[in-house]
Amino acid sequence: MKKLLPILIVSLLSLVFLSSCGYTKPLVAADEYEINKDLLGIWLAPKEEGEEQVGVGIYKFSNTEYLIIFVAHPELAFRGYEIEFKEKKYLQLEML
Secondary structure (H helix, E strand, O other): OOOHHHHHHHHHHHHHHHOOOOOOOOOOOOOOOOOOHHHOEEEEOOOOOOOOOOEEEEEEOOOOOEEEEEOOOOOOEEEEEEEEEOOEEEEEEEEO
16 A cells, blocks of 8 residues: 555646646635644655656645645645545645
8 A cells, every 4th residue: 555655646636737627615614634744755656767757745834734746846836735525535735
């Protein structure tokens, strides 16, 4: 599972970025969950020969929020926090 986590994170963030959804109204207005410190750090997907290194840096933004930055494109920064919506947990992102 730990090997799949970086790929899952990169895939999720890529999907969010490529979907071009505008952040107009959050699903949940308040962030209430503490950050998971195990997620902090730089997560790199396995590098394929001849391809650019793909990964994300996940940093503490506040006690309840993450700062997420793409390694290859540091201008892509997101603020994210864990939410519960319809009895499931998600990561709500806002592009900075």
